[in-house]
Amino acid sequence: MRWSAAHIPTLRDAPQEAEIISHKLMLRAGLIRRLASGIYSFLPMGWKAVLKFQNIVREEMNRAGAQEVSLPIVQPKELWEEAGRWQVYGKELGRFTDRHEHDFCLQPTSEEAITDLVRRDVKSYRQLPINLYQIQTKFRDEVRPRFGIMRGREFVMKDAYSFDLTPEGAFKSYEAMRAAYRRIFERAGLRFIPVDADTGAIGGTKSEEFTVLADSGEDEIVACTKCEYGANQEKAVGVISDKPAAAKTGGAYEKFATPGLKTIAQLAESQKCKEGDLAKTMIATDTEGHCIVVVLRGDHELHELKLQTHLSQKMKWKGVRLATDVEIQNWKLPKGSLGPAEFPVAGATVVVDDALSLEAPYIVGANEEGFHFRNVVFSRDAKVNHVGTIRRVQAGERCPKCGNALEIKRGIEVGHVFYLGKKYSEAMKAEVLGEDGKLQSIEMGCYGIGVTRTIAASIEQNHDEWGIIWPLALAPYELSIISLGEGEPQKKAEEIYKTCLDAGIDVIWDDRSLSPGVKLKDSDLVGIPYQLIIGEKGLKNSQVEWKERRGSKKDLWPVAEAGTRVVSEIQSRRRENRIPS
Ligand code: ATP
Ligand code: MG
Numbered sequence: 001m002r003w004s005a006a007h008i009p010t011l012r013d014a015p016q017e018a019e020i021i022s023h024k025l026m027l028r029a030g031l032i033r034r035l036a037s038g039i040y041s042f043l044p045m046g047w048k049a050v051l052k053f054q055n056i057v058r059e060e061m062n063r064a065g066a067q068e069v070s071l072p073i074v075q076p077k078e079l080w081e082e083a084g085r086w087q088v089y090g091k092e093l094g095r096f097t098d099r100h101e102h103d104f105c106l107q108p109t110s111e112e113a114i115t116d117l118v119r120r121d122v123k124s125y126r127q128l129p130i131n132l133y134q135i136q137t138k139f140r141d142e143v144r145p146r147f148g149i150m151r152g153r154e155f156v157m158k159d160a161y162s163f164d165l166t167p168e169g170a171f172k173s174y175e176a177m178r179a180a181y182r183r184i185f186e187r188a189g190l191r192f193i194p195v196d197a198d199t200g201a202i203g204g205t206k207s208e209e210f211t212v213l214a215d216s217g218e219d220e221i222v223a224c225t226k227c228e229y230g231a232n233q234e235k236a237v238g239v240i241s242d243k244p245a246a247a248k249t250g251g252a253y254e255k256f257a258t259p260g261l262k263t264i265a266q267l268a269e270s271q272k273c274k275e276g277d278l279a280k281t282m283i284a285t286d287t288e289g290h291c292i293v294v295v296l297r298g299d300h301e302l303h304e305l306k307l308q309t310h311l312s313q314k315m316k317w318k319g320v321r322l323a324t325d326v327e328i329q330n331w332k333l334p335k336g337s338l339g340p341a342e343f344p345v346a347g348a349t350v351v352v353d354d355a356l357s358l359e360a361p362y363i364v365g366a367n368e369e370g371f372h373f374r375n376v377v378f379s380r381d382a383k384v385n386h387v388g389t390i391r392r393v394q395a396g397e398r399c400p401k402c403g404n405a406l407e408i409k410r411g412i413e414v415g416h417v418f419y420l421g422k423k424y425s426e427a428m429k430a431e432v433l434g435e436d437g438k439l440q441s442i443e444m445g446c447y448g449i450g451v452t453r454t455i456a457a458s459i460e461q462n463h464d465e466w467g468i469i470w471p472l473a474l475a476p477y478e479l480s481i482i483s484l485g486e487g488e489p490q491k492k493a494e495e496i497y498k499t500c501l502d503a504g505i506d507v508i509w510d511d512r513s514l515s516p517g518v519k520l521k522d523s524d525l526v527g528i529p530y531q532l533i534i535g536e537k538g539l540k541n542s543q544v545e546w547k548e549r550r551g552s553k554k555d556l557w558p559v560a561e562a563g564t565r566v567v568s569e570i571q572s573r574r575r576e577n578r579i580p581s
Contacts, residue, residue: 001477003193003510003522007044010522020216022459023148025468029526038153045526048476049455050156054135056187056473057158057449064180066131066160071113073137077103079112083427094153096141106139111424111446114161116217118442119430125165128432128442129173133160135451149452150412151218156451157489165434167421170443174206175420179446181210181415187578188454189471190414191461195221195230196418200308210449211411215458221411222393226404232413234305237354237389238397244277246359251375253341257372262336264298267372271363275299279362279376281338283328286311287319291331291348293340295364295378298354300391307351307390314319315349339364340382341373351386352378358387412457413450420444462550468527469550472577477508478570480528484516484535492544492559493534499563505559505570524549530573532566534559 007030014024017034026032060074080086082134086093086105086195092257094106107113114132122128137159145153155361162173177311185192190212211221222236223229231237247579261267276342278298284307285292292311294304308320319551328335331345341349344367361375378384395408424430425441434440455474462469472478479500483493493509500507508528510519516535523531533545544562546555546569557565 003480003508004512006508008522008526009043010525018148020147020150020460021463022216022456025459025525025527026456027146029468032149032237034148036521038142038151040149040152040154045476046455047168049470049474050270050452052474052476053188053451053454054156054158056184057135057451060180060184060187061133061158061160063205064131064176066162066177066180068134069114069117069132070134070136071107071110071117073107073139074104075107075110075113077105079116080105083115083424084113085112092140092142094141096130105423107136108138108140109157109446110134110136110159111444111543112428115424115428115444116431118161118163119425119428122163122430122432122442124433125435129162129164129169131160131162131173131177132180133158133447147216148456150456152452153274155453158449158451159445162445162447163425163430164445165432165440165443167443170419170421170445177417177445178208181417181447181449184449185210185212185454185472186527188458189462189577190454190458192349192414193223193230193411194222195223195232195411196235197232197413198234198305205421208417209413210415210417212414212454212457212461213409213411214457215410216411216460217410219308219411219413220392221409222406223409224399224402224404225407227399227402229399229401229406233392233408234309235407236393237400238393239400239403240355240447241398243355243357244360246278246357247361247375247377251361253373253375253377253381255368255371256375257370258337258372261370261372267363268298279339279356279364281340281365283323283331283333283338284320285323285327286317286321288317290317291345292320293338293343293348293350294353294390295340295350295356296391300353300355300394303390303392304354306388310351310386310388310390311349334365334369337365337367337369337371339367339373339376340378340384341366341376343367343382349385350383351388351390352384353391354387355387355391358384412453412460414454414457415447415449417447418445420446463527466521467525470527470529472573474513474527475506475527475529477528478506478574479508479530479566480523481507481509481532481534482519482523483509483511484519484533486513487536488539489534489536492539492562494531496534496563496566499571500567503567503571505567510561530566530570532562534562 009030011028018024032040150244164170192212194208197207220233275298282294311317311320358379363374422441430442431439483489497509531547541557542559
């Protein structure tokens with residue numbers, strides 16, 4: 001491509017709307033433009049990067065035995081009602097009614113459509129296993145679309161779905177996808193970790209997220225400083241090594257006055273102890289109005305989703321959340337003096353975070369304004385129904401796998417693998433005849449990659465003050481030839497440009513009649529990994545300049561060798577990055 005004929009509208013400054021670096025650089029480098037909130041057009045350079053990543057995804061999916069299909073973006077309500085998601089998905093599902101008053105939605109993901117496709121034609125265990133995928137536009141009416149294409153409303157996702165006869169088969173498919181994901185993100189040059197994750201609205205029982213580490217990431221990741229353990233905070237567990245010792249016989253259980261002390265900080269100060277030595281109590285409820293008593297260490301924070309998941313698994317309760325002040329008043333409970341001992345609401349369920357010891361003595365509220373109990377031992381003095389990790393795990397807690405310290409990092413979720421089991425196949429009657437001649441529901445898994453989000457995530461990890469630094473595998477162009485000045489530089493550049501084209505190098509030649517400063521800055525901004533700079537001064541010594549965008553390494557090459565040398569250089573970099581020629 002000649003730059004003079006290309007559409008690369010670079011901007012000197014980032015528009016106000018952009019908050020994070022990848023969004024700023026994508027706008028400045030002329031990769032994307034906003035059409036509406038969370039809805040973006042890709043310009044040629046941006047789309048080239050997307051296509052390069054799509055090809056990596058496609059190659060690795062095919063290599064893992066998955067087959068590409070294309071499902072409709074527009075899907076009928078009836079299909080979505082079969083698995084019950086028309087109601088559950090809420091406002092994030094984009095819906096519309098056609099001229100015949102039929103309801104439709106825009107695919108946010110496609111478990112229903114793929115299950116329907118498979119149940120129509122797959123009738124025997126002999127047709128299994130299969131894995132089908134698509135790389136397609138998705139729509140989710142996100143509450144807060146932000147950061148450009150990082151959290152868009154319209155975006156490109158690769159979604160794959162595996163169908164197996166048995167759970168063992170499904171786990172094999174899951175592992176194959178997991179391995180393919182590793183290869184995909186490695187080839188794309190990303191620094192990532194797979195982490196245990198909550199299964200969310202898609203459902204299922206086992207799931208892992210592939211997370212790209214970046215300070216701007218929206219996800220909180222708990223990772224071990226030594227071993228491979230990593231988990232999204234939604235799912236993370238930590239081991240507390242300094243739980244208080246079990247109660248000895250001394251220290252009587254008694255009520256004492258704590259007038260005016262409403263917060264844990266005030267109570268700790270009055271008792272001359274640390275907040276972490278105390279237990280704090282909160283009230284939660286669910287869609288059916290259960291009274292849930294939640295007990296945590298004084299210095300810990302509740303993770304509402306973990307509580308929700310815990311009670312949905314153990315009790316099948318839905319929509320668990322912290323109770324409002326009004327709900328707490330309706331139970332006649334004093335907000336500043338709550339505790340699990342002698343709890344006054346009949347039938348309440350007590351959930352204790354596992355950072356607390358059930359055998360140690362704690363101070364807790366007496367459920368009476370201005371009073372607390374001391375020496376409350378939960379195993380003796382409270383009716384504890386559930387113990388689990390419902391807190392936000394903190395840095396310094398111990399790794400559940402190896403016992404070393406955990407740390408907290410920020411990450412961007414770029415991929416997600418789920419073992420679904422029979423959630424969709426049972427609801428939608430996707431059945432096959434087994435070897436024994438009996439009908440059985442198919443075992444499923446689903447596997448997503450945020451294709452457009454990955455491009456943004458890559459820029460979050462690869463940039464400097466001058467602009468984007470593309471990893472070779474995603475770079476819109478591998479090489480930019482920059483001719484400075486008309487005449488001889490232009491002539492030499494054209495020669496080398498043609499040599500590169502003939503050798504299959506993805507090259508752009510900046511042939512514009514602009515100042516060297518502007519041209520060099522543009523190449524840096526759009527982040528082409530390698531540059532060949534041809535100027536009059538250098539040519540006087542029969543030299544051209546080779547520059548690597550990352551690390552700004554420079555070299556002078558004899559002009560006579562430049563064509564062949566640049567081709568072999570790029571080819572060898574491809575091999576290092578395992579990019580097929
Ligand atoms: P998040 O927690 O970030 O909302 P999710 O759990 O809803 O993601 P999945 O349903 O697992 O996401 O979708 C598969 C992949 O699609 C995600 O791993 C992510 O990379 C991508 N993705 C999800 N939502 C968006 C979005 N709004 N914009 C861009 N990519 C997205
Ligand atoms: Mg989401």
